Amino acid sequence: xxxxMTGFGSKEAQIxxxxxxxxxLRCTNHKFLEIVFHLPEGFLSLEDRLKKExxxxxxxxxxxxxxxxxxxxxxxxxxNKGLLRNYISNLKNIKREFGLKDExxxxxxxxxxxxxxxxxxxxxxxxxxxxxxxxLNQALDELxxxxxxxxxxxxxxxxxxxxxxxxxxxxxxxxxKNAAAKKTSGLSCDExxxxxxxxADITEEIERLTFHVRNFKSKLTKNIPxxxxxxxxxxxxxxxxxxxxxxxxxxxxxxxxVQMKSQVEKIREQVQNIE
Numbered sequence: 001x002x003x004x005m006t007g008f009g010s011k012e013a014q015i016x017x018x019x020x021x022x023x024x025l026r027c028t029n030h031k032f033l034e035i036v037f038h039l040p041e042g043f044l045s046l047e048d049r050l051k052k053e054x055x056x057x058x059x060x061x062x063x064x065x066x067x068x069x070x071x072x073x074x075x076x077x078x079x080n081k082g083l084l085r086n087y088i089s090n091l092k093n094i095k096r097e098f099g100l101k102d103e104x105x106x107x108x109x110x111x112x113x114x115x116x117x118x119x120x121x122x123x124x125x126x127x128x129x130x131x132x133x134x135x136l137n138q139a140l141d142e143l144x145x146x147x148x149x150x151x152x153x154x155x156x157x158x159x160x161x162x163x164x165x166x167x168x169x170x171x172x173x174x175x176x177k178n179a180a181a182k183k184t185s186g187l188s189c190d191e192x193x194x195x196x197x198x199x200a201d202i203t204e205e206i207e208r209l210t211f212h213v214r215n216f217k218s219k220l221t222k223n224i225p226x227x228x229x230x231x232x233x234x235x236x237x238x239x240x241x242x243x244x245x246x247x248x249x250x251x252x253x254x255x256x257x258v259q260m261k262s263q264v265e266k267i268r269e270q271v272q273n274i275e
Contacts, residue, residue, distance in 0.1 A: 004150035009142030227274035
């Protein structure tokens with residue numbers, strides 16, 4: 001099943017003392033698979049595990065994975081009483097030594113370095129992995145479903161354009177045969193006819209482009225990532241169409257080839273979206 005590279009998926013759940021954990025995945029076009037993480041503090045150790053789960057399902061695209069935690073238990077304020085006593089003792093000595101009259105206030109003391117700190121949740125981050133893995137894969141399933149849906153639409157579009165190209169090639173082949181016969185019949189000698197055909201014969205280009213179109217259509221039925229391959233074939237299609245346009249001597253053929261070039265350009269634009 002061909003997939004697009006764009007998609008979105010998200011899931012959230014309450015996970016023990018961590019609170020509400022949400023996983024959000026966004027994917028956009030990219031030549032390769034690139035994964036960017038936005039993780040809560042302390043979750044860096046899980047990055048490799050998260051990456052492996054994503055790589056198991058996605059082969060191309062720029063993926064942004066954001067994990068957020070809300071509603072967790074509040075951290076407790078801790079007071080370093082030993083350090084506070086030391087500060088007070090030293091400050092009193094300074095007051096006596098220099099004859100200072102200012103009183104020590106609580107506001108001054110709590111802003112001294114190291115006096116106040118927050119006790120972090122002692123639950124191990126690694127303990128969240130089994131539940132987080134489930135959430136991640138649920139979000140991945142959503143993202144993949146969206147990519148499959150968009151992929152079906154892309155396949156329909158590309159097949160229509162490829163069918164149009166195939167029909168156009170049949171018309172060009174027939175038109176060229178008639179136009180070439182008419183043109184060569186008016187030439188005076190075999191040398192002139194040979195020279196004309198050398199510069200204007202597009203039979204090989206028609207055959208090659210026909211092969212590329214059929215090859216392109218066959219790839220649309222594959223159940224593996226074919227985006228890069230389709231892009232390469234589309235480039236070859238464009239090359240043949242350009243050569244046909246350059247060699248064309250008949251106005252009707254030229255007009256048809258211009259239409260075909262437009263179809264190929266639209267194909268090339270859309271294959272950029274395929275995994």
